[in-house]
Amino acid sequence: MDLLQLRYFQTVARFEHISRAAQELRVAQPSLSRTIARLESELGSPLFDRQGRRIRLNPYGAMFLRHVERALSELDDGCRAVREARDTGLGRVSVASETLLTITHILGSFRAGHPRADVRLFQSTAQEMDRRLRTREVDFCVASQPLTGTNLESVELAREEVLLAVPPGHRLEARESVTIPEIADEPFVTTRPGHWQRALLDRLFAAEGLTPLLSCEGDEPGASQDMISAGLGIGLIPEISRQVGTETQVPVAWVHVDAPDCERVLTLVWSRDGYLSEAALKFREFITSKPFMSHRRPAARGEASLAPS
Secondary structure (H helix, E strand, O other), rough: OOHHHHHHHHHHHOOOOHHHHHHHHOOHHHHHHHHHHHHHHHHHOOOOEEEEOOEEEOOHHHHHHHHHHHHHHHHHHHHHHHHHOOOOOOOEEEEOOOOOOOOOHHHHHHHHHHHEEEEEEEEHHHHHHHHHHHHHOEEEEEEOOOOOOOOEEEEEEEEEEEEEEOOOOOOOOOOOOOOOOHHHHOOOEEEEOOHHHHHHHHHHHHHOOOOOOOEEEOOHHHHHHHHOOOOOOOEEEEEEHHHHOOOOOOOOOEEEOOOOOEEEEEEEEEEEOOOOOOOHHHHHHHHHHHOHHHOOOOOOOOOOOOOOO
């Protein structure tokens, strides 16, 4: 059993598909199949259930994968620690976020104060965040919904109201607040399943026994306000967008939603036993040292105030 076999097995287990794993690894499919077969022979047990051309990780494979991921993570951490000890910089900090707009200003401020740090940013769904933390692809996730992975630590960064944004001239433009039944027939601009906006929208409607009418689904939550302003529908937008005055560039009207827990909770999440570089440790201290919203730039004169009207 060698390191290459274990890395090949980890990739095949992730895709549960030999061809896709071979593509990812840039190796020939027959060679990858033989490598997995040799590994299974050495272990004396199949790791996958074969169903025609499809494969599925079986209970033995799932058990072995947990140990393989821990071993490879420790090895990767060791290599990373040696590289960073050798280099003169602070090392690398990698962060995943569901929307880049949430974290851009914070990372920019951190980078300005720590120019020797190598900062990497990834856009990910909650499911991808869990995988990236488990495989040590990222040090931290800034999540807008709970992550289900084990061995995770987290700290709440911010809790903010989520407002209903409507295009200029919409019938609800002058309303102070609305209930979910009142907007049940309105077309919604939202994100695909897996993103926090969609999870919140589905939850609020399900609580009323309703299903939202969707006019647009996308992968970038930050683009929703543009589409709402263009009249493609209405949508749920976090208060932070109002606070930074985005309606001066992308005009929308804001309405409160009269529903329990119509809010977004941002948390910083990391692996409990994962290696953190000096840059990562400084980033965690930086982002948790003062209220999250204070990292954002203040609204300029003429932009929206911080408090909802």
